[in-house]
Amino acid sequence: MSAPSxxxxxxxxxxxxxxxxEVLRGIDLAVRPGEVTVVIGPSGxxxxxxxxxxxxxxxxxxxxxxxxxxxxGYRRDGDKLYELREREVLRQRTKIGFVFQNFHxxxxxxxxxxxxxxxxSALGRPRKAAVAAAEKLLERVGLLDKAAAxxxxxxxxxxxxxxxxxxxxxxxxxxxxxEPTSALDPELVGEVLDVIKDLARGGTTMIVVxxxxxxxxxxxxxxxxxxxxxxxxxxxxxxxxxxPVQERTRAFLSKVL
Amino acid sequence: xxxxxxxxxxxxxxPPTxxxxxPSAPPPADRCAAKGAGxxxxxxxxxxxxxxxxxxxxxxxxxxxxxxxxxxxxxxxxEWDVFARFFTAPTILKAVWVTLQLxxxxxxxxxxxxxxxxxxxxxxxRFLRAVAHGYIWAFxxxxxxxxxxxxxxxxxxxxxxxxxxxxxxxxxAFDTMNLVGATSAAVLGLALHQAAYAAEIVRxxxxxxxxxxxxxxxALGIPRLRQLRRIVLPxxxxxxxxxxxxxxxxxxxxxxxxxxxxxxxLFYQVQVVYGRNGRVxxxxxxxxxxxxxxxxxxxxxxxxxxxxYAKGAVR
Numbered sequence: 001m002s003a004p005s006x007x008x009x010x011x012x013x014x015x016x017x018x019x020x021x022e023v024l025r026g027i028d029l030a031v032r033p034g035e036v037t038v039v040i041g042p043s044g045x046x047x048x049x050x051x052x053x054x055x056x057x058x059x060x061x062x063x064x065x066x067x068x069x070x071x072x073g074y075r076r077d078g079d080k081l082y083e084l085r086e087r088e089v090l091r092q093r094t095k096i097g098f099v100f101q102n103f104h105x106x107x108x109x110x111x112x113x114x115x116x117x118x119x120x121s122a123l124g125r126p127r128k129a130a131v132a133a134a135e136k137l138l139e140r141v142g143l144l145d146k147a148a149a150x151x152x153x154x155x156x157x158x159x160x161x162x163x164x165x166x167x168x169x170x171x172x173x174x175x176x177x178x179e180p181t182s183a184l185d186p187e188l189v190g191e192v193l194d195v196i197k198d199l200a201r202g203g204t205t206m207i208v209v210x211x212x213x214x215x216x217x218x219x220x221x222x223x224x225x226x227x228x229x230x231x232x233x234x235x236x237x238x239x240x241x242x243x244p245v246q247e248r249t250r251a252f253l254s255k256v257l
Numbered sequence: 258x259x260x261x262x263x264x265x266x267x268x269x270x271x272p273p274t275x276x277x278x279x280p281s282a283p284p285p286a287d288r289c290a291a292k293g294a295g296x297x298x299x300x301x302x303x304x305x306x307x308x309x310x311x312x313x314x315x316x317x318x319x320x321x322x323x324x325x326x327x328x329x330x331x332x333x334x335x336e337w338d339v340f341a342r343f344f345t346a347p348t349i350l351k352a353v354w355v356t357l358q359l360x361x362x363x364x365x366x367x368x369x370x371x372x373x374x375x376x377x378x379x380x381x382x383r384f385l386r387a388v389a390h391g392y393i394w395a396f397x398x399x400x401x402x403x404x405x406x407x408x409x410x411x412x413x414x415x416x417x418x419x420x421x422x423x424x425x426x427x428x429x430a431f432d433t434m435n436l437v438g439a440t441s442a443a444v445l446g447l448a449l450h451q452a453a454y455a456a457e458i459v460r461x462x463x464x465x466x467x468x469x470x471x472x473x474x475x476a477l478g479i480p481r482l483r484q485l486r487r488i489v490l491p492x493x494x495x496x497x498x499x500x501x502x503x504x505x506x507x508x509x510x511x512x513x514x515x516x517x518x519x520x521x522x523l524f525y526q527v528q529v530v531y532g533r534n535g536r537v538x539x540x541x542x543x544x545x546x547x548x549x550x551x552x553x554x555x556x557x558x559x560x561x562x563x564x565x566y567a568k569g570a571v572r
Contacts, residue, residue, distance in 0.1 A: 055476060086481060094478035104473035108491050108569040117487065118477035150569035170477065 007066075008033040008174060008205045009054065014063035016049055016229075023049045025229035026063070031222070034203045038216040038237075041226035042252055047209045048101075050226070051176050054207065055096040056089050067096060068173050094122050097167030101179040103159045105151040105166070111138070112147040115166045123170065130169070137165040141195050157188030161195055168199075175199065175206040182211065213256055217241055225249045339539040343530060344546065352526030353547055359440075359512040359522060363447035364505050370448065371455025378460050389456065396453035402514050404450060408442040409518050443515045451508055458500045462493035494566040502559040506552055513544075523547060 009031040016024040023046045031037050039047045052058040054065055056073035064081060065072045073089055074081040084092075106114050115137060116130040125133075138144045141161040143154075151159055160180055167175060177196065181189040193215050200206065200219045210216065216223050216237055223240040225233045225248075233246045244250045329335060343349055377389035396404070421427030466489050474484040516525035523544050531540040 057472060057476060090475065090478040090480060092478075093476055096476075098473075098476040100469065100473060100476075102469060104467075104469040106470065106473070106488055106492075108566075110569075118479055121480060121483045121487070122478040152569060166477070 006032055008035070008068055009207065010066045011050075011054070012063050012065070014050070014053060014065060015061045016046075016053060016058065017061055023229055024053070024060075027229075027231055029224065029231060029234075031205060031207060033205050035205060035221040036200045036219050037207045037222045037224060038220035039207065039209045039224045039226060040211070040213065040216060040252075041232075045226040046229040047226045048178050051178050051207060051209050054174075054176055055093050055098055057098070059083075067092075072096075090122065094118070094170045095173050097170060097172035097175040099160070099163050099167050099175070099177045099180050101182050103151075103156075103163045103183070105159055105163055107151050110148050110150055111143065111154070111162050114151070114162060115169045118166070119169050134165070134169060137168050138162075140168075140198075141165050142191075155188060156184045157191045160184065160192045164192075164195055164199075173205065175204055177206065177208040177210070179209055179211065211256065213241065213253070225252065227252070334538055335542065336536060336539040339536045340542050340546075343540060343543050348526055348530070349523070349543060349547075352521055352523045353551075355521055356509070356512050356523040356547075357551070359443060359447060359515060359520075360505070360509045362444045363451050363508050363512070366444065366448035367451025367508070368455045368459075368501070370452035372459050374452060374456035375459035375463065378456065379463060393453045393456055396450055399450075401446065401450050401511060402517060405443060405446040405515065405518060408446045409439065411442065439518050439520050443512075443518055443520055447508060447512065447515070451504065454504055455501070458497055458504065459493070461500070462495075462497035463489060465496045466492045491566060495563075495570070498559065498563050498566060502555065506555055509551065509555065510548060 007030040009029070011027050011029040014024050014027040015022070025046075027046075027050055029037075039050070041047050049058055053060050054067065054072065059073065064074065070092070071081070072092055073084055075084055076082075105111075106117070109117065112131065112134055115134040116125075116127065119125040119130040119133065120127055135144060135147065138147055141164060143158060143161055143165070146154060146158065146162070151162070154162065160183075164180075180196065181192050184192065189212070193212065196206075196208065196215075197219050208215075208220075220237045222234055223237045224231055225240060225244070225246070227248050233240055233244060233249045239245075240249065241253065244253060374389045374392060377385040378393075380386055380389075419427035470488055470492060471484055474488045479488070512522055513524035515522055516528065519525065521529075527540045527544040531537045534540075
């Protein structure tokens with residue numbers, strides 16, 4: 001494999017179809033360790049699908065993705081890629097945190113149980129250690145007092161902060177955010193973005209799909225603009241957001257800014 | 258007082274004046290008081306609407322109910338003394354026990370097979386889906402009583418049951434007549450029938466859980482079996498339970514069908530007793546009261562089990 005050693009995430013020529021609809025038409029992307037990559041683009045441009053292929057929630061039709069030097073979802077032998085068994089894919093996912101647009105907290109478990117579930121059942125951590133780590137994470141997202149609450153008793157912003165703590169509990173090498181603030185009331189967006197910014201300053205590698213252009217400008221090392229299943233333009237926020245070269249980028253930005 | 262001479266109504270002080278009331282409509286006293294008091298409008302009294310016909314319906318129903326209860330007590334045909342003598346008679350208690358056993362075995366085996374069938378129907382394999390679908394189709398189509406009689410006569414079709422390599426040599430052989438006695442034939446019939454319904458209930462429950470739940474569990478790397486046991490099934494239980502309780506209760510009462518196979522369950526035993534002494538009505542009441550009593554116990558159990566699985570749900 002020709003993965004350059006300094007890339008945390010490498011995406012090569014990824015294609016994906018849903019039925020006859022081509023959602024991804026050959027994506028190439030590299031993310032260096034510690035970098036924040038923000039993916040923007042109109043809805044239907046394939047950015048969420050791309051994010052979901054990175055932890056193999058979505059299988060690719062062509063191309064490959066590697067995280068931390070390891071192929072995701074496949075094993076290479078010669079010039080063939082063999083699909084991994086589910087158990088192996090699940091093990092790979094413990095190194096990749098994923099935060100959903102609609103949080104997807106487990107409603108029948110308390111906040112604390114939500115966070116320790118994966119460390120205990122997927123990594124085999126002792127319950128006590130998992131609880132201690134979970135409490136530290138809850139403190140970090142400012143929700144330690146909600147440890148015993150059920151998700152339905154929290155606001156949307158609080159639920160998303162718990163979901164972020166749940167993803168962090170596996171100590172992932174990479175964090176993926178799929179429109180983390182799109183399901184929130186406007187006044188709750190800030191508290192979630194603050195947590196993500198805090199993580200960015202802490203040097204976590206992450207890829208964030210979002211519509212928050214201001215957030216991209218402030219936090220991103222690289223902004224990627226996608227349209228119709230292709231990467232149209234990428235670079236530092238100052239270039240892509242303020243001096244876009246491509247006409248499609250300009251048209252999109254003029255609508256959202 | 259006329260409308261035109263009214264002082265302008267403060268919108269926050271009370272309901273707007275209804276112009277259709279006409280100038281001659283006498284103003285309600287309390288509204289006048291409220292206007293006089295100005296800001297004291299929070300003290301307006303609410304008078305609920307009257308429902309004279311509801312009272313008439315209540316009276317009629319009460320009379321009918323009283324007549325019915327009176328009949329229960331005074332009509333000698335009920336023969337309550339015979340009822341009391343047989344209600345806790347050893348032969349009846351033994352029959353109640355058989356009924357309970359049939360229900361428990363039918364439920365446990367039926368739901369065990371039902372869960373397997375449900376996951377076959379949810380499987381990605383077309384073959385497994387088709388087989389499960391076929392099973393459910395067949396067993397829902399055959400009346401329980403017909404099926405029970407088939408199992409009862411299994412020995413007619415297969416005289417011997419052999420365990421061994423499929424289509425190859427056998428290791429053990431059993432005489433079907435001895436292996437599938439009347440009671441096991443009944444349990445088998447009830448369970449296989451129940452499985453078809455249980456499968457659909459479980460499948461419905463699993464489908465009712467948001468896709469995002471198993472997706473989130475998968476994204477966290479939680480092992481497959483644990484995803485089911487810890488994340489999906491507890492949430493599915495919320496919609497499975499009311500339907501499952503219905504099924505268990507109807508299976509409990511459905512065991513009376515087994516009486517056609519001369520198994521000493523409650524209904525069969527009651528028939529035997531009134532066949533002997535001719536006291537049909539009080540003995541039917543013995544069976545009825547037992548069925549009601551045990552169904553009530555099941556309903557109470559259902560309430561507590563449902564409360565357990567409602568954790569985290571805010572209503």
